[in-house]
Amino acid sequence: MATDGDDGGGRTSAARGVTSYAVAKAANVSQSTVSLVLSGKAAGRVSPATQALVLETARRFGYQKNELARVLRTGASRLLALAVPNVQQPFFGQILVAAELAAREADHSVILVDTTTDPGWVERLLGMFGSRLIAGCIVYASDDATETALADVRDRILFVEAENPPTSGIDLDVAGGVAKAVAHLAALGHRRIGYFAADYPKATYRRRLEAFGGEIVRHGLAHEPAWRAAATFEIDRATEVATTLLSTLPFTALFCDDDLLAAATYRAARRVGIDIPGALSVVGFNDIEMARMLEPELTTVAIPAEAVGRTAVRRLLGQLDTKAGEAEMPFVVELELRVRESTASRPSD
């Protein structure tokens, strides 16, 4: 239908201050009747005729419930916060999108909180809870300190990849993912494997390294601290670090904590003249879109970001309208190894 040519009779200017009271007056009923009807609680309480009248009048006026007033009265906000380390990382972008979509399906909206760039984010979150502005929050990759700081509101928070294996919430089977990657390399004949770590103090990275160590032993492979380096995701710096790491090349395969690090490894390999996967196999983590744009396409451990984001919202919503106390089992997401072109048989020495 046309835009809306709100000239003639009943105005239709949706925007400003059409209150339920105004609708009531126009329909010649009481405000509470309007409320009843528009909240769908008029079943058998308001006559069909009146209901129709109210509905029609509301429509004509372009009536919009004032969400603020509703929440103030009921305490049931339809806003969710999503606290993630860094939305700029493509991976979290995916999470965000999926979360937003799931939230929307449940008629909620998402407020973004960036935990990396905002030192006071915990305060802000607490404030939002205190105001009843938000109903709940998803916190991604929290550490111990924030978890205790958020203790008061923990039943309205869903933790994903928390520092401690969460009692509820969502956790990733990081160990399983790493195991698949190492098994893949072992099957290709690699015996000496290096490790390019993400230089962030997050539990998930610690777990990856631990799992890696375990798998190395399990498969009877070799790994030494000297075959290890760490860098943040800043591309130039990461490339430098990788260059150093690759300069002597005592290993034939490299496990990277993140696809971005793998990308830096590619750059370094080009500089140093190392062929991937001819002389060096590379495995990444996350499977961001870029993984397939690298040459050769990157073999990587995929976190199903979309599923994580969606599940997180659904479970949070469930947890919110459950009577607190009955902690749900944590949901463990399986990781998948996507084998592409960056891994090949061990070069004959």
Place this chain on the structure above:
Amino acid sequence: MATDGDDGGGRTSAARGVTSYAVAKAANVSQSTVSLVLSGKAAGRVSPATQALVLETARRFGYQKNELARVLRTGASRLLALAVPNVQQPFFGQILVAAELAAREADHSVILVDTTTDPGWVERLLGMFGSRLIAGCIVYASDDATETALADVRDRILFVEAENPPTSGIDLDVAGGVAKAVAHLAALGHRRIGYFAADYPKATYRRRLEAFGGEIVRHGLAHEPAWRAAATFEIDRATEVATTLLSTLPFTALFCDDDLLAAATYRAARRVGIDIPGALSVVGFNDIEMARMLEPELTTVAIPAEAVGRTAVRRLLGQLDTKAGEAEMPFVVELELRVRESTASRPSD
């Protein structure tokens, strides 16, 4: 600590329902005094001693203003919506982060609206405005239809890259960016240039193509419709399209509407055995992080996403507390050409 048994002395459980009234009672003053003090409007109205007392008591109680009530009363929300086509695209991720940061600095929060995946986003937005839930909104890359649909609230919206050159808001000097790219290619000796278009009906892409056509003429270069193809950003499909486009290679340089398309071009070039930049120079658009991870690093037109996001929020905020009517001049953001390794001199034919 226990759940919260707010009985005896002053508890500190921040989370739940510490009202200004409770603080007032504890401090032995009236609720309005508390409000005055905590709103910073106590200058010369409340004695310093009382002020200190109130402040201290509030702190002890972990008092948090109820944002909902405040907004309901004042009508001044501190929530902003950000409506962008696709947060999953790295470019918009950058915008989002910058916007969130700028908003936070002004003590606001950002709600995300994805205009691509949510067909009803305009309704939702209107609803948020009607509820007074949000104070304003940034709309990225809107089209005519949505602009008229949002007419009622347009003074609370800041448009970025709108369909029509906006009367206020933010616009990009797309033509300037394209001009730089074409000039660069011309200077390298290229005379025949192809075009890989983004297959989305957005004004910005139309403008890029138009500007491209203009520059081709201006420099006396050659371009033909047959040297043009369009694709969405889905990588496999884009690669196919690029492969076809490159199969005959009647041109020596290719302008891409987006870095992602350039990446697809790289993949296609590899398949077909075309060397970049030896046989083909490639120019991208956006300068997302990936641009530097491609080999060779991509020459591309950079949109200063961070500046755009930040400026958008600042101007929106300015516009919001300005008396409507005095339309500000649109802010034009200059684009920059980042010359890297994907462009080289025209191959001798």
Place this chain on the structure above:
DNA sequence: TTGTAGGCGTTATCAC
């Protein structure tokens, strides 16, 4: 079946 009244927690306007 419908209407009245009270309150959610603030801010703002007045009296005192």
Place this chain on the structure above:
DNA sequence: GTGATAACGCCTACAA
């Protein structure tokens, strides 16, 4: 200087 008191717009007993 400080404190009642009235909105803001809605929901919900309870009364009619």
